[in-house]
Amino acid sequence: LASIFSGMDPATTSKSNHCLDAAKACNLNDNCKRLRSGYISTCSRELSATEPCSRRKCHKALRQFFDRVPGEFTFRLLFCSCKDPACAERRRQTIVPSCSYEDKDTPNCLDLRGACRADHLCRSRLADFHTNCQATFQSLTSCPGDNFQACLGSYAGLIGFDITPNYVDASTTSITISPWCSCKGSGNMEEECEKFLRDFTENPCLRNAIQAFGNGTDVNLAPKN
Amino acid sequence: SRRKRARARHKPCELRELEVSVSELGLGYESDETVLFRYCSGTCEAAVRSYDLSLKSMRSRRKIRKEKIRARPCCRPLAYDDDVSFLDAYNRYYTVNELSAKECGCV
Numbered sequence: 373l374a375s376i377f378s379g380m381d382p383a384t385t386s387k388s389n390h391c392l393d394a395a396k397a398c399n400l401n402d403n404c405k406r407l408r409s410g411y412i413s414t415c416s417r418e419l420s421a422t423e424p425c426s427r428r429k430c431h432k433a434l435r436q437f438f439d440r441v442p443g444e445f446t447f448r449l450l451f452c453s454c455k456d457p458a459c460a461e462r463r464r465q466t467i468v469p470s471c472s473y474e475d476k477d478t479p480n481c482l483d484l485r486g487a488c489r490a491d492h493l494c495r496s497r498l499a500d501f502h503t504n505c506q507a508t509f510q511s512l513t514s515c516p517g518d519n520f521q522a523c524l525g526s527y528a529g530l531i532g533f534d535i536t537p538n539y540v541d542a543s544t545t546s547i548t549i550s551p552w553c554s555c556k557g558s559g560n561m562e563e564e565c566e567k568f569l570r571d572f573t574e575n576p577c578l579r580n581a582i583q584a585f586g587n588g589t590d591v592n593l594a595p596k597n
Numbered sequence: 598s599r600r601k602r603a604r605a606r607h608k609p610c611e612l613r614e615l616e617v618s619v620s621e622l623g624l625g626y627e628s629d630e631t632v633l634f635r636y637c638s639g640t641c642e643a644a645v646r647s648y649d650l651s652l653k654s655m656r657s658r659r660k661i662r663k664e665k666i667r668a669r670p671c672c673r674p675l676a677y678d679d680d681v682s683f684l685d686a687y688n689r690y691y692t693v694n695e696l697s698a699k700e701c702g703c704v
Contacts, residue, residue, distance in 0.1 A: 389629075395683070396631040400616065405633075405681060412682035413692040461688055468690060 388455055390586065391462040394448035404445045407437045415468035425471035434472055435532035447524055453586025460542040467531055473538045473552050481553035482565045487534045494533040501526040507577045513584070515577040523581045537572055547579055610639035610672035612701050619683050626691060630683040637701035641670040644703030674698035 398404040411433035418424055438446055454460040467473060488494040504515075504522040511518050527549075530537055540548045550572050555565035572578070614635045619628035652668040655661045678697035684690055 392629055399630065399632050399681065399683075406679045409680045409682040409692060412690050413680060416690045416692070462684060465684055465688055465690075 389459045389462070391449070391452035391454060391459045391466075394445070394452045395462075397448060398441075398445050401445060404441050407433075407441050408449075411437045412468060415471040427471060430468065430471045431532040431536070433532075434467060434536075438528050438531055443521075443525065443528070446528060447585060450528060451524060451582045451585040453583070454544045457542050457544060460539070460544045464539040464542050467536065467538055469538050472532070473536055475552055478552065478554045478556070480557050480565065481551065481555055481569050482558060482561055484534055484551060484553045485568060491533070494530075494535060497526070497529045497533060498535055501530055502571065505571070505575060505578045505581070507571075507575050513577065513580050515581060520581040520584055523577055524585060527578065527581075540573075547582055548573055549575075549578060549582075607642075608639045609643060610637060610641050610701050610703050612636075612698060613638050619685070622696070624693065626683070626685055626693075627687070628683050628685040628691075632681050632683065633697065635678060635697040635699070637672045637674050637698050639672050639701075641672050641703035644670045646670070670703035672701060673704050674700065675702040675704070676700040 398408050411430065414433040415425055415430035417426070419426055449466050450463075452459070452463055454463055485498070488498050501523075504519065504526040506516055507514050508516055513520065515523050527537065535551050537549050537551050540550050550569065553569070555562060555569055558565040612635055614633055616631055617634050619626050619630050619632060622632075622634070649668045649670065652661070652666060656666065656668065676699040677695040678699045680692050680694045681696050682690060682692040
């Protein structure tokens with residue numbers, strides 16, 4: 373089975389590649405296509421041998437994309453469901469992680485949080501994420517008020533800031549999200565750091581929201597009377 | 598019907614569009630992503646200028662003989678669409694410019 377997948381024959385995988393469908397939907401919409409090309413070309417433009425891209429400009433273009441393109445396009449690209457690694461890799465590549473996400477060194481998560489809090493917009497987006505994706509045992513979905521959309525929106529709102537989250541690998545069975553940081557060197561703040569990091573890596577609300585969106589089961593979960 | 602087909606062939610110059618995969622563009626990229634390819638199609642009979650008529654006359658009077666000339670307007674893009682980006686089968690991003698027409702005219 374592994375050999376079939378690693379062959380990545382486009383003809384066999386394209387049938388159920390929701391991430392490819394999402395890219396098609398975006399390309400056929402002039403606004404989505406323009407802003408997607410905007411961030412992709414900025415984020416993949418090489419500056420010099422030592423500098424693969426301008427992260428600052430890449431982040432700005434990503435923020436414009438997620439701010440100005442409706443969620444019906446951006447959510448589909450970010451949270452498409454996958455049955456094979458080719459699809460999951462495409463999903464991971466959505467934000468051009470080599471420029472917007474990965475870095476030579478891995479900063480401490482609390483330092484990264486500090487950098488985010490120094491910027492008023494990043495600070496408020498992070499607060500939104502903590503509010504809307506806070507795992508709770510009081511609801512069926514683990515999300516506050518069973519509101520998946522609010523959690524997904526807050527997640528997308530972090531992209532293009534210091535705390536940009538992404539899929540850590542192209543796994544199809546388990547979805548793991550994290551900002552580019554670790555809790556090494558936290559000293560006596562280790563517990564605080566792990567708690568902060570777990571809001572991304574081990575968050576049942578965020579995971580359920582992403583899975584429900586991918587499966588199309590996120591509708592009518594919150595009955596309104 | 599036959600008349601309808603004849604009329605379709607003689608539509609004036611205008612923008613048309615096709616949904617195609619990036620691989621089908623023939624630019625050497627391997628990608629299953631679908632893009633909108635807009636192109637110019639149609640006749641330019643209504644756009645014949647004094648220039649074209651005179652050029653034809655010069656040719657028939659053999660004042661112009663060996664040169665390659667075109668005494669008819671041609672339906673071509675006047676402007677091109679914005680860049681289009683895609684992820685290829687090897688997970689590399691590419692951006693292509695001037696891929697698609699934005700506006701057509703008889704030039």
